[in-house]
Every structure is written in structure tokens, then in C-alpha cells.
Amino acid sequence: MDRSIWHKMQSIDSRYIYAALIVAILIPLFCSKLVYLNIPSKPSIDFYKTIENVANTEPSGLVIVDGQWSSSSRGENKWQTQAIITHLMMRHIHFATLSFDTQNHTLTKEIVSALAAKYHYVYGVDYIDWGYRPPSAFQPVLKGIDTNIPGTLLHDSDGTPIASFPIMKGITTVKDISAIIEISPTSSIDTWLGLVQGVNNTPLLYAPTAISAPKYYTYLDSGQLSGMLIGVKGAGDYESLIHQPSFGTRATGALSFVYALIILLVIVGNIGHLKLRAIAKSEGISRP
Amino acid sequence: MTSAYLHHILNPTLMFGALGTIALLSLVFKENKLYRLFEHIYLGLALGYDVEITWTEVLRPQLWDPMVRDGQWVWVLTIPVGLMFYGVYTRRFEWMSRVVFGIFFGAAAGTVFQDMCQRFVPQVRKSFKPLVPPPSAPGDIHSTLHAVSYVLNNALFITILVCVLTYFFFAFDIKNKFLLLMARSGRLVLMFAFGALFGATIMTRMALLIDRMYFIFVDWLQWAPK
Numbered sequence: 001m002d003r004s005i006w007h008k009m010q011s012i013d014s015r016y017i018y019a020a021l022i023v024a025i026l027i028p029l030f031c032s033k034l035v036y037l038n039i040p041s042k043p044s045i046d047f048y049k050t051i052e053n054v055a056n057t058e059p060s061g062l063v064i065v066d067g068q069w070s071s072s073s074r075g076e077n078k079w080q081t082q083a084i085i086t087h088l089m090m091r092h093i094h095f096a097t098l099s100f101d102t103q104n105h106t107l108t109k110e111i112v113s114a115l116a117a118k119y120h121y122v123y124g125v126d127y128i129d130w131g132y133r134p135p136s137a138f139q140p141v142l143k144g145i146d147t148n149i150p151g152t153l154l155h156d157s158d159g160t161p162i163a164s165f166p167i168m169k170g171i172t173t174v175k176d177i178s179a180i181i182e183i184s185p186t187s188s189i190d191t192w193l194g195l196v197q198g199v200n201n202t203p204l205l206y207a208p209t210a211i212s213a214p215k216y217y218t219y220l221d222s223g224q225l226s227g228m229l230i231g232v233k234g235a236g237d238y239e240s241l242i243h244q245p246s247f248g249t250r251a252t253g254a255l256s257f258v259y260a261l262i263i264l265l266v267i268v269g270n271i272g273h274l275k276l277r278a279i280a281k282s283e284g285i286s287r288p
Numbered sequence: 289m290t291s292a293y294l295h296h297i298l299n300p301t302l303m304f305g306a307l308g309t310i311a312l313l314s315l316v317f318k319e320n321k322l323y324r325l326f327e328h329i330y331l332g333l334a335l336g337y338d339v340e341i342t343w344t345e346v347l348r349p350q351l352w353d354p355m356v357r358d359g360q361w362v363w364v365l366t367i368p369v370g371l372m373f374y375g376v377y378t379r380r381f382e383w384m385s386r387v388v389f390g391i392f393f394g395a396a397a398g399t400v401f402q403d404m405c406q407r408f409v410p411q412v413r414k415s416f417k418p419l420v421p422p423p424s425a426p427g428d429i430h431s432t433l434h435a436v437s438y439v440l441n442n443a444l445f446i447t448i449l450v451c452v453l454t455y456f457f458f459a460f461d462i463k464n465k466f467l468l469l470m471a472r473s474g475r476l477v478l479m480f481a482f483g484a485l486f487g488a489t490i491m492t493r494m495a496l497l498i499d500r501m502y503f504i505f506v507d508w509l510q511w512a513p514k
Contacts, residue, residue, distance in 0.1 A: 018316050025494075025501050029512045075499030076492060102341040103334075132345045139399050159349055190407060195399070198406025210491035214484050222414035224407070231488070232495035251498045258494045 009272030024261045028253035044237035047227025050203050054178045055091035061178030063095040068184035070103035073209050079235035079248045080207040081183050082111050087242045089119035098130040105132040124165040131157035142195045146174050174200045183207040306508045309500050417442040448477050
């Protein structure tokens, strides 16, 4: 029996696979009217509910949005940031942005500025940019803000003392913060959990890349994390929860096509392998 | 093709971004010089950007300006302290680096201790899950179902926890058949976890590719609808 077809099924040229992958991604991008069944996962719903709870119970409370992502994880973290900031502004929640990555400060600022114009957010009154701090200062800054936020951070990104802004009125320690949102592809959430959430019991929300997410399910189970947006699927979930479909929704559709393609390729490869093994067995050969 | 469209796709920022994306993705088909060129451009840009931000956002406002503009010359003392780190490169001044490293290690150890306790103690505490359901809420018409699912969930959690912990008994040889079964089951559920990790890895990689495709076909070429 001709074995070549079964061999080929196990060793498809990777260039064809990449081409098929790009086609699978492009179908949902070009057919934007395709309706995708996007059911938000429980961690995303919990994330949304925590923000809603802040809006309902502490309307003048302040939320910290800490970004540690850069252009290398833009595909996931940018859309999470956009969906989260949109929700905060829709519910008119005050927030402060903080960055521990050189690129993140500019990238987050771009998103916030564009949305601030749309939702009429006023700098210093509705939101504030606490600016960039070097990654090496991450632990000392978190230890400092536990007890003294204005004394630790001192100035905003333009050099103005943060205590002089109306938004900072009554905000001195983390105990005055309504929730903390960490958007990061790294394990920086560990430090927030250990040095801030564990001490003050402040609701902590996490938006990681999908690759980092499985490690943190245990923290959801223990209640240390109040919600989690998992990668671009999380961004899509959030967009559907706030009824503002954008890239995340379309990317979730594209992901479904990609997963279907991968499953198909796994099946094709296994059929080839099993068929060759059956042929070898019938011919009395130990290995195909 | 309208002039507005041409003006858009010939926008240097967008065009350079698109060219960079195509060049870097071209590696999957074949190693080539265009890929190498953009790889170096990307690395150079990222490093240059880091240096610029470190100066404008950290060193100038927090060290240079307070000294030169505000006359707080006490900050100059931080420079010799920083230079003490470099004592590690000479035998004569090695002791200097040990002083600053010692201070940093002490501070870091104290912080890490607090960090570990605050993160893992709640995990251990929450792993003691009850197998007796709590009293049902008044008016709950599915109280039996909720109680059964509560007990099953917790029983499953405890079983998996114990099995996985048994798998990590490497200090002595397990001969008891029941313990061996538990250890094997622990290994099996670990495989499930690794499978989930692999699935999540694919999601991240694909999300990055989808974002780049979106940039090329939606933002730049505008072939696909916004």
C-alpha cells in the first residue's frame, strides 16, 4: 500500500500551515458581520462585577490601574486596557494610572487620552497619571504606597505634586483605594498580592496574557484575586459585558477559527500516524 | 485608488510599522536579510527608547533637577553609593560592594518574607475545604442540588490536592499500592494542567499574530472593515 500520503499527513510543510493560519485569522477580520457566540467566562464576569460594585458603593473612590505591558504583548494587553478604561469612564469612576515599564507609560497614555476626550474626563479631577517608575523601584513603591501615597509618588508625570490635584483629596494610603487593576504579561501580580492586597485586603483585579493566566486560577479560588481577564478572550468578554465591541470581540472569533484549525491538524497528524502503525503491524514491522 | 487612500498607506509611520511586521514575520518562511535588518532596528529602537525614558522620567526629574535646579545637593551622595556596586570588579574595593549588596539583600529578604507569607498562607488556609454543606439560603428551591455540587466540588479539590502532593514524595520509595495509585493519579491531573497551560500558550501566540494581521489589513491597508 502507498505510504506516502500517510507520511505527508504527519509532516505537512510548515509554510502551508502558516498560510492556513493566516487565512483562518483573516476570515473573521474580513467578515466582521459574522456573529460569534462569545460567552464571558466567570473570572471576566467577576472582574466586571467588582468594578460595578465600586461604581455603586463608592462612586467617588479611586481605582489604581497599573500597567507593566509593552509593545511585545500589545496584542492582548492593549485591548484589555482599552476595555477596562472604557468601563471605568462609562461608570465615571476616578482612576490613577501607574507604569513600571518604559513603553507602557506612553502606550497607556495614548489609550487614556483618546477615551478621555470621548467621555469628557478631566485630568486631575477624574483621572491622574502617576507616571513611570523604574521596574527596580517596584517593591519599594508598593511598600511605600501602603502607608503614604503622596509621599511615595510625589509627582505626576508632568512633575506636578500629586497631592495638589482634587482627585487626590482624602487619598493617603492604599486603604483609601477602592480597587487595584494590574495589567501585565509578567508575574508582577505576585508582588501586589504579597505587599498590598494581603495587608489591606483591597480588591485586586488582574489582566494577564493568556500564557500567564493558568498560574493564577488558584488565587481566584482563594479569593485573593477578585477577577481576571484572560488574554484577548478576556478583552472580548469585557467588550461584550460593557456592550462596546472592538478588536477583542473580533480576535475571539479569529481565535476560534485558529483553534479549529489546530484541532484539525492534530486529527490529520494522528490519522496518518495510526494508519501507518496499522500498515506496519499488518506487514509484521515493529516500527512504521 | 484615491489620493487620500494613497496618502494614508504611504504615511511613513504606518508604512514603516507594516514593513517591520512583514519583515519580522517573514522568518517563518525563511531566514533572510530583511528580517535581520528589522530585528536589529527593533532592538536598537527599544534600547534607545529605554535610555531616553530612563533619563527624562527618572534620572532628570528625580536626581538631576533637584540638584541643579533646586539646589538639593545632598542627592550627590547617592552617586558614590551607586558606584560602590562596581567595587565587585576589583579586589581592593570588593568590600565596598559587599556593604551595599548586604543592605540590599537584607531589605529584599525582609520584603520577600512578607510577600511569601501574605501570598501563600491564604492559599493553605483556603485549601482546608469543608465536606459538609452550609445551611441552604431561605427560598432556595435548588438547595439539594447546590449542597450536592458544593460537596462534590470540595471532595474533588481535596482528592486532587492530596494526590498531587503524594506525587511529590521523592524523599522515600513508595511501595504501598494505594499510595502509588494516588501518586499516579496526581501525575495524571498534572498532565491536564500542563495541557491547559499549552492551550493558553497558543492563545497568547495567536493573539499577537491576530493583532499584527489586524494592523496590516485593517489599520494600514484598510482592506477589512474597521
